[in-house]
Amino acid sequence: MLGVREGNRVTTNNRLAIVVGGGPAPGINSVIGAATIRARLEGVEVLGIEDGFEWIMQGNVEHVKPLTIDAVSRIHFRGGCHIGISRANPTTSPQALENTVISLLRLNVSDLVTIGGDDTAFSAIKVEEKAAGRIRVAHVPKSIDNDLDLPPSVDTFGYQTARHEGVEILKNLMVDARTTSRWYYVISIWWTRWWALTSSGSRASGATAWR
Numbered sequence: 001m002l003g004v005r006e007g008n009r010v011t012t013n014n015r016l017a018i019v020v021g022g023g024p025a026p027g028i029n030s031v032i033g034a035a036t037i038r039a040r041l042e043g044v045e046v047l048g049i050e051d052g053f054e055w056i057m058q059g060n061v062e063h064v065k066p067l068t069i070d071a072v073s074r075i076h077f078r079g080g081c082h083i084g085i086s087r088a089n090p091t092t093s094p095q096a097l098e099n100t101v102i103s104l105l106r107l108n109v110s111d112l113v114t115i116g117g118d119d120t121a122f123s124a125i126k127v128e129e130k131a132a133g134r135i136r137v138a139h140v141p142k143s144i145d146n147d148l149d150l151p152p153s154v155d156t157f158g159y160q161t162a163r164h165e166g167v168e169i170l171k172n173l174m175v176d177a178r179t180t181s182r183w184y185y186v187i188s189i190w191w192t193r194w195w196a197l198t199s200s201g202s203r204a205s206g207a208t209a210w211r
Contacts, residue, residue: 014110018067019049019056020085021120025142026165028115029075029082035113035140036067047107048083052116053123056103057090064107089119091126101130111136117143 016039018032036046049056050063065083075082090100104112104127112135114124121139128137 015045015047015108016111016113017047017049017064017104017107017109018083018113018115019052020081020083020142021052021089021114021116021123022085022087022142023117024080024085026079028085028142029072029078029080031115031140031142032067032082033072033075036072037069040067040069044111047109051084052086052088052120053090053096053100054086054088057088057096057100059099059103061103061106087119089123091123097126097130100127101135104131104135109135111138113138113140115140115142117141 016035018035020028020032032048039046046067048065048067050065055061055063067083072082090096112124112127114120114127114137116123116139121141124137124139128135131137
C-alpha cells in the first residue's frame, strides 16, 4: 500500500502523480495504465501531470488530470503519451526544482512515478532529495536507445519495439533500392553516445551503419 510518513505514523490518505519526461517511446501508455490501475485498486488517487515538468516547474498546478481505471484501461492501444510529454528539466535551476516540489505538495502528492530517460531519472533523484521525505519517488526507465546504466540483461522499455520497427523499415527500403536499381539509400536514425538503436537495427537488417 502506498503511504506517506507523518512523524511515526504512516497515512494512506495520499495521492500518486505520474509525470513523463524526454521524448516519445513505445509503451509509455502501458506504463501509465499499469501504474494507475495498481494504485486505484489500492484506493490511491492518481493524477497525471500534463506535459512533463513543463508547468509544475513554473509553479503552475493547473495542467493536471485525474486518472481512473476507466480512463486508462485501453490507452495501451494508442501511441504517444496520454498525459503529454516534454523535455523540460527542473534541475536547470534551484528555483525550478523548488517550484516543482512545492507544486507537487500543493497538489497533495505524496508519491511520484517518473517515466523517462537519463535526464528524467536525474530529475527524479533531485526531486526526492529536495522533498526531504515528503514525497516518495519511483522512476521507470524509458529510452528507445537503451542508454541508461542498467544491468546488461535489462533493456529500457521502448527500445526493443523501436528496434523491431526500424529493422522492418530498413528491410523494406533495401528491397526498394534493389527494385529501383539504386544500390544505396542514406537513412538517418536517432542515436546517442550509446548508439544502441542504430547499431543493433542496422546489424539485424543487414544494412551498413556510419557514425
